[in-house]
Amino acid sequence: MEVARTRLDWVDMAKGLSIFLVVIMYCATSVGEDTGQAGFLQWSIAWAMPFRMPEFFVLAGLFLSQVITRDWNSYADRRVVHYFYFYVVWALIHIVFKELIVARDVSGTVTSLAWALVEPYGILWFIYMLGVFGLVSKLLHSLKAPHWGTLGVAALLQMANIKTGSYLVDQFAEYFVYFQAGYLAAPYLFKLADWVHDNAALALGGLAAWAVINGLLVFSPGFQMDPVHPQMGWAALPGLHLVLALAGSAAVCVAAVLL
Numbered sequence: 001m002e003v004a005r006t007r008l009d010w011v012d013m014a015k016g017l018s019i020f021l022v023v024i025m026y027c028a029t030s031v032g033e034d035t036g037q038a039g040f041l042q043w044s045i046a047w048a049m050p051f052r053m054p055e056f057f058v059l060a061g062l063f064l065s066q067v068i069t070r071d072w073n074s075y076a077d078r079r080v081v082h083y084f085y086f087y088v089v090w091a092l093i094h095i096v097f098k099e100l101i102v103a104r105d106v107s108g109t110v111t112s113l114a115w116a117l118v119e120p121y122g123i124l125w126f127i128y129m130l131g132v133f134g135l136v137s138k139l140l141h142s143l144k145a146p147h148w149g150t151l152g153v154a155a156l157l158q159m160a161n162i163k164t165g166s167y168l169v170d171q172f173a174e175y176f177v178y179f180q181a182g183y184l185a186a187p188y189l190f191k192l193a194d195w196v197h198d199n200a201a202l203a204l205g206g207l208a209a210w211a212v213i214n215g216l217l218v219f220s221p222g223f224q225m226d227p228v229h230p231q232m233g234w235a236a237l238p239g240l241h242l243v244l245a246l247a248g249s250a251a252v253c254v255a256a257v258l259l
Contacts, residue, residue, distance in 0.1 A: 158175075
């Protein structure tokens with residue numbers, strides 16, 4: 001019972017850290033747009049760039065194995081409709097308020113509402129993608145696609161740096177690998193959490209070493225600080241970016257256990 005409770009606590013903490021990083025990212029972007037300057041917030045978010053969004057999707061896939069075998073109706077209710085419903089409600093609120101009430105642009109409102117159904121809207125994109133990832137994962141499971149083969153293809157898509165002009169396609173290629181990684185690596189992450197719980201000092205040392213290495217690779221040659229869209233150095237290289245994203249996701253889990 002104690003083990004189960006510990007696991008639940010660290011998972012909740014990890015999800016809290018994940019949401020915190022996403023919120024801080026948008027805060028930093030808004031401040032950067034308004035001031036045109038980069039402060040501590042922007043530098044902190046730049047350091048977290050390799051894993052900031054990947055760990056969100058890793059955690060989202062962590063318990064997928066518990067529902068993936070359910071019938072379509074039950075699964076869709078938990079992993080597809082749930083997210084799309086939330087997305088539709090908030091997209092409607094955002095668009096109506098910003099474009100109809102504030103801008104008084106009726107045609108623009110109608111256009112944005114239509115596009116929001118087929119392309120992720122604004123800052124709600126990650127909620128839309130959770131529904132898409134859940135749907136695709138169930139389809140792949142139904143087709144009995146090999147798990148590690150799927151992960152390999154998803155990794156290749158991420159490293160290909162695909163830019164089609166479609167936000168849906170591009171974000172899928174960029175982040176699906178992390179959702180699948182959370183799904184397939186869940187047993188290993190739970191074992192890691194147990195090890196951290198029993199070896200806090202070693203885990204803390206490893207976490208410190210990772211933080212330094214991550215920072216060195218982010219702020220390496222090629223790094224450019226922009227108040228809104230900072231550019232990573234070597235950490236942006238294909239392959240290395242993927243490794244740092246997965247390492248950072250594991251580090252968030254380690255930090256959650258230690259906290």
